Amino acid sequence: MNNYELTLILNPDLSSKFDDFESKFSKVLADIGFETKRLENIGRRQLAYSILNHNKGHYVIYQLEGPAEGAVELETKLKYDTAVIRSLMLKVDALSLEDSVLMIESREAKKAPEEIKVTPPKGKVAEEPKPKEDAAEDTNTTETE
Protein backbone atom coordinates (compact mmCIF):
# COMPACT_ATOMS: atom_id res chain seq x y z
CA MET A 1 0.00 0.00 0.00
CA ASN A 2 1.20 3.45 -0.90
CA ASN A 3 0.11 6.93 -0.08
CA TYR A 4 -0.90 9.18 -2.93
CA GLU A 5 -1.86 12.78 -3.31
CA LEU A 6 -4.11 13.27 -6.29
CA THR A 7 -4.84 16.76 -7.58
CA LEU A 8 -7.54 17.14 -10.19
CA ILE A 9 -8.56 20.13 -12.22
CA LEU A 10 -12.13 19.58 -13.31
CA ASN A 11 -14.04 21.28 -16.05
CA PRO A 12 -15.38 24.48 -14.44
CA ASP A 13 -18.69 24.09 -16.31
CA LEU A 14 -19.31 20.95 -14.27
CA SER A 15 -18.50 22.72 -11.03
CA SER A 16 -22.12 22.61 -9.90
CA LYS A 17 -22.32 18.91 -10.64
CA PHE A 18 -19.35 18.14 -8.43
CA ASP A 19 -21.38 15.89 -6.13
CA ASP A 20 -22.27 13.64 -9.09
CA PHE A 21 -18.65 13.45 -10.10
CA GLU A 22 -17.57 12.79 -6.54
CA SER A 23 -19.99 9.88 -6.07
CA LYS A 24 -18.96 8.34 -9.40
CA PHE A 25 -15.30 8.84 -8.72
CA SER A 26 -15.49 7.38 -5.22
CA LYS A 27 -16.92 4.19 -6.78
CA VAL A 28 -14.03 4.11 -9.24
CA LEU A 29 -11.60 4.51 -6.38
CA ALA A 30 -13.28 1.76 -4.38
CA ASP A 31 -13.16 -0.60 -7.37
CA ILE A 32 -9.41 -0.22 -7.67
CA GLY A 33 -8.96 -0.70 -3.96
CA PHE A 34 -8.22 2.87 -3.06
CA GLU A 35 -9.23 4.44 0.19
CA THR A 36 -9.93 8.17 0.40
CA LYS A 37 -8.33 9.47 3.54
CA ARG A 38 -9.17 13.06 2.89
CA LEU A 39 -10.88 15.12 0.25
CA GLU A 40 -10.34 18.80 -0.25
CA ASN A 41 -12.84 20.46 -2.52
CA ILE A 42 -11.07 23.71 -3.26
CA GLY A 43 -13.47 24.88 -5.91
CA ARG A 44 -13.16 27.19 -8.87
CA ARG A 45 -9.91 28.95 -9.30
CA GLN A 46 -8.33 31.13 -11.94
CA LEU A 47 -5.79 29.14 -13.99
CA ALA A 48 -2.37 30.69 -14.55
CA TYR A 49 -2.75 29.82 -18.24
CA SER A 50 -5.64 28.40 -20.23
CA ILE A 51 -6.01 24.63 -20.46
CA LEU A 52 -8.24 23.32 -23.27
CA ASN A 53 -9.63 26.84 -23.62
CA HIS A 54 -10.66 26.98 -19.99
CA ASN A 55 -9.57 29.97 -17.96
CA LYS A 56 -10.91 28.63 -14.71
CA GLY A 57 -10.75 25.22 -13.14
CA HIS A 58 -12.36 23.38 -10.28
CA TYR A 59 -9.56 22.11 -8.05
CA VAL A 60 -9.91 19.00 -5.92
CA ILE A 61 -7.21 17.34 -3.84
CA TYR A 62 -7.55 13.71 -2.75
CA GLN A 63 -5.39 12.07 -0.12
CA LEU A 64 -5.45 8.39 -1.05
CA GLU A 65 -4.07 5.09 0.11
CA GLY A 66 -3.94 2.18 -2.28
CA PRO A 67 -1.95 -0.35 -4.27
CA ALA A 68 0.58 0.67 -6.91
CA GLU A 69 -1.19 -1.28 -9.70
CA GLY A 70 -4.35 0.70 -9.00
CA ALA A 71 -2.42 3.94 -9.35
CA VAL A 72 -1.52 3.16 -12.96
CA GLU A 73 -5.10 2.17 -13.70
CA LEU A 74 -6.43 5.31 -12.11
CA GLU A 75 -4.12 7.52 -14.13
CA THR A 76 -5.27 6.00 -17.41
CA LYS A 77 -8.90 6.40 -16.34
CA LEU A 78 -8.35 10.05 -15.51
CA LYS A 79 -6.65 10.58 -18.85
CA TYR A 80 -9.82 9.56 -20.69
CA ASP A 81 -12.24 11.30 -18.36
CA THR A 82 -13.53 14.36 -20.17
CA ALA A 83 -14.57 16.06 -16.92
CA VAL A 84 -10.94 16.15 -15.80
CA ILE A 85 -8.90 18.74 -17.64
CA ARG A 86 -5.69 17.98 -15.76
CA SER A 87 -4.61 15.53 -13.10
CA LEU A 88 -1.48 14.89 -11.10
CA MET A 89 -0.90 11.93 -8.84
CA LEU A 90 2.07 12.13 -6.52
CA LYS A 91 3.34 9.35 -4.32
CA VAL A 92 3.97 10.82 -0.89
CA ASP A 93 5.64 9.50 2.24
CA ALA A 94 2.91 10.78 4.51
CA LEU A 95 -0.54 12.10 3.74
CA SER A 96 -1.21 15.65 4.83
CA LEU A 97 -4.37 15.56 6.88
CA GLU A 98 -4.41 19.26 7.56
CA ASP A 99 -5.94 21.92 5.40
CA SER A 100 -3.63 22.84 2.55
CA VAL A 101 -2.71 26.45 1.89
CA LEU A 102 -4.91 26.37 -1.21
CA MET A 103 -7.90 25.27 0.82
CA ILE A 104 -7.42 28.00 3.40
CA GLU A 105 -6.99 30.51 0.62
CA SER A 106 -10.18 29.48 -1.16
CA ARG A 107 -12.13 29.56 2.08
CA GLU A 108 -10.95 33.10 2.71
CA ALA A 109 -11.76 34.00 -0.87
CA LYS A 110 -15.25 32.63 -0.44
CA LYS A 111 -15.72 34.71 2.68
CA ALA A 112 -14.43 37.84 1.02
CA PRO A 113 -16.90 37.93 -1.93
CA GLU A 114 -19.75 37.57 0.55
CA GLU A 115 -18.50 40.59 2.39
CA ILE A 116 -18.17 42.43 -0.87
CA LYS A 117 -21.64 41.33 -1.93
CA VAL A 118 -23.04 42.63 1.33
CA THR A 119 -21.15 45.90 1.15
CA PRO A 120 -22.14 47.16 -2.33
CA PRO A 121 -25.76 47.86 -1.45
CA LYS A 122 -24.59 49.50 1.74
CA GLY A 123 -21.91 51.32 -0.19
CA LYS A 124 -24.42 52.53 -2.72
CA VAL A 125 -26.71 53.72 0.02
CA ALA A 126 -23.84 55.18 1.94
CA GLU A 127 -22.27 56.78 -1.10
CA GLU A 128 -25.33 58.76 -1.99
CA PRO A 129 -25.90 60.45 1.33
CA LYS A 130 -22.18 60.84 1.96
CA PRO A 131 -21.56 63.44 -0.72
CA LYS A 132 -24.63 65.27 0.49
CA GLU A 133 -23.34 65.10 4.04
CA ASP A 134 -19.95 66.26 2.90
CA ALA A 135 -21.56 69.00 0.92
CA ALA A 136 -23.72 69.87 3.89
CA GLU A 137 -20.72 69.81 6.16
CA ASP A 138 -18.83 71.91 3.72
CA THR A 139 -21.61 74.39 3.51
CA ASN A 140 -21.93 74.34 7.29
CA THR A 141 -18.27 74.91 7.80
CA THR A 142 -18.23 77.62 5.25
CA GLU A 143 -21.24 79.19 6.85
CA THR A 144 -19.77 78.96 10.32
CA GLU A 145 -16.49 80.26 9.10
Added chain:
Amino acid sequence: MSQDAKKNFNYKNIDLLKRYITETGKIIPARVSNASAAEQRKLTKSIKIARFLALLPYTDSHR
Protein backbone atom coordinates in the same frame (compact mmCIF):
# COMPACT_ATOMS: atom_id res chain seq x y z
CA MET B 1 16.01 32.98 2.88
CA SER B 2 17.08 31.86 6.33
CA GLN B 3 13.68 32.98 7.60
CA ASP B 4 11.99 30.75 5.05
CA ALA B 5 14.22 27.79 5.80
CA LYS B 6 11.63 26.21 8.03
CA LYS B 7 8.80 26.96 5.64
CA ASN B 8 7.52 24.10 3.59
CA PHE B 9 8.13 24.39 -0.10
CA ASN B 10 5.02 22.75 -1.37
CA TYR B 11 3.34 23.19 -4.74
CA LYS B 12 0.20 24.31 -2.91
CA ASN B 13 1.98 27.11 -1.08
CA ILE B 14 1.77 29.48 -4.02
CA ASP B 15 2.33 32.73 -2.18
CA LEU B 16 5.67 31.46 -0.90
CA LEU B 17 6.72 30.11 -4.31
CA LYS B 18 5.76 33.37 -6.02
CA ARG B 19 8.56 35.08 -4.13
CA TYR B 20 11.06 32.88 -5.94
CA ILE B 21 9.99 33.54 -9.50
CA THR B 22 10.62 36.65 -11.56
CA GLU B 23 7.92 38.79 -13.08
CA THR B 24 8.37 36.84 -16.29
CA GLY B 25 7.85 33.56 -14.44
CA LYS B 26 11.46 32.38 -14.32
CA ILE B 27 12.79 30.64 -11.25
CA ILE B 28 15.21 32.93 -9.42
CA PRO B 29 18.69 31.37 -9.18
CA ALA B 30 19.94 30.29 -5.77
CA ARG B 31 22.89 32.67 -6.00
CA VAL B 32 20.44 35.56 -6.12
CA SER B 33 17.86 34.31 -3.62
CA ASN B 34 20.51 32.89 -1.26
CA ALA B 35 18.64 29.61 -1.08
CA SER B 36 20.70 26.67 0.08
CA ALA B 37 21.21 23.83 -2.36
CA ALA B 38 18.67 21.67 -0.55
CA GLU B 39 16.13 24.48 -0.45
CA GLN B 40 16.64 25.31 -4.09
CA ARG B 41 16.03 21.68 -5.08
CA LYS B 42 12.73 21.56 -3.20
CA LEU B 43 11.77 24.99 -4.45
CA THR B 44 12.45 24.18 -8.09
CA LYS B 45 10.49 20.95 -7.92
CA SER B 46 7.53 22.64 -6.21
CA ILE B 47 7.48 25.48 -8.72
CA LYS B 48 7.50 23.07 -11.64
CA ILE B 49 4.61 21.06 -10.16
CA ALA B 50 2.68 24.26 -9.49
CA ARG B 51 3.24 25.31 -13.10
CA PHE B 52 1.88 22.00 -14.38
CA LEU B 53 -1.24 22.50 -12.29
CA ALA B 54 -1.69 26.03 -13.64
CA LEU B 55 -1.16 27.51 -10.21
CA LEU B 56 1.87 29.44 -11.47
CA PRO B 57 2.63 30.64 -14.99
CA TYR B 58 5.43 29.23 -17.13
CA THR B 59 5.89 32.65 -18.70
CA ASP B 60 4.24 36.07 -18.72
CA SER B 61 3.15 35.68 -22.32
CA HIS B 62 0.66 32.85 -22.06
CA ARG B 63 -1.96 32.66 -24.77
